[in-house]
Amino acid sequence: MNYDALPQFVLAKLLALDEAVTALSVRGGAIERDIENRRARLWGNIRRADDNPRLLEAELERLLADQKVLQKRLQAEQAVRSACKAWLDGLPADTKLELVAVTADGHDLAGIRDRIKTATTEVDALKRAPAPSSDIEARVRDYVRGLAPKVRGVGVGERLSIVWPGAQSSLGSGYISEHTCDPLSLVAALFPDRMLSLVMGEVERMANDPLPVAQRAPRIAVLERQLDKLHRLEEVLVAAAIAAGQPVHRSPSAPPAAVLGVRVADRASRAA
Numbered sequence: 001m002n003y004d005a006l007p008q009f010v011l012a013k014l015l016a017l018d019e020a021v022t023a024l025s026v027r028g029g030a031i032e033r034d035i036e037n038r039r040a041r042l043w044g045n046i047r048r049a050d051d052n053p054r055l056l057e058a059e060l061e062r063l064l065a066d067q068k069v070l071q072k073r074l075q076a077e078q079a080v081r082s083a084c085k086a087w088l089d090g091l092p093a094d095t096k097l098e099l100v101a102v103t104a105d106g107h108d109l110a111g112i113r114d115r116i117k118t119a120t121t122e123v124d125a126l127k128r129a130p131a132p133s134s135d136i137e138a139r140v141r142d143y144v145r146g147l148a149p150k151v152r153g154v155g156v157g158e159r160l161s162i163v164w165p166g167a168q169s170s171l172g173s174g175y176i177s178e179h180t181c182d183p184l185s186l187v188a189a190l191f192p193d194r195m196l197s198l199v200m201g202e203v204e205r206m207a208n209d210p211l212p213v214a215q216r217a218p219r220i221a222v223l224e225r226q227l228d229k230l231h232r233l234e235e236v237l238v239a240a241a242i243a244a245g246q247p248v249h250r251s252p253s254a255p256p257a258a259v260l261g262v263r264v265a266d267r268a269s270r271a272a
Contacts, residue, residue: 087256147188231258
């Protein structure tokens with residue numbers, strides 16, 4: 001998408017993202033210089049007569065901890081900025097973006113992030129849940145039939161041979177014993193319908209966990225709408241916290257549209 005055609009509110013948001021990255025980079029540079037200073041005063045050639053090694057070591061430890069936190073924040077903000085620009089670059093040239101108004105009154109960042117985590121976990125679980133194939137019963141029947149014995153030599157004068165699945169070799173010979181079998185094969189032979197019913201019962205249990213297959217897509221749609229609102233609330237709260245100087249950062253997994261505060265207009269809106 002051509003950046004010259006972007007609405008002013010999108011350009012303003014991109015500028016805010018750039019400023020957040022720049023501010024963290026500047027702060028990171030200052031911390032790095034302070035770390036080098038403390039190291040030089042402890043072990044280098046710029047020691048001062050009034051330096052207290054214990055205090056310097058404590059300061060160095062604190063600076064290193066601050067640096068670790070700040071690097072995490074900087075990486076997150078850089079990732080979010082890159083994701084937003086990549087999302088915009090991937091939009092068709094005629095895309096129209098609409099501003100989405102969000103009110104964060106009565107919400108707190110920690111609470112919103114907890115709700116995002118809960119909803120995301122449920123969506124992931126629903127998407128990972130197995131859905132039985134349309135031919136699952138036929139596949140199970142084939143499995144049960146596959147446990148039947150192999151019968152040979154049924155012709156006149158032939159030696160009859162019946163070998164069950166799981167049959168063991170006769171002791172001291174290379175022949176498969178015709179008088180042993182796996183208990184599962186015997187159960188399948190005696191009670192094929194009950195085995196089929198047992199397996200299909202387990203298939204049904206899996207198909208209903210955590211929700212029946214027919215209910216999964218509607219539930220995912222509801223959760224994704226909730227997540228869209230929650231991510232937009234999160235961005236408003238994060239932006240306010242950053243503006244207030246609080247040590248927070250955006251989530252690298254935040255959807256670009258939510259961070260930018262926009263949505264893609266539908267065709268009817270674009271036509272108008």
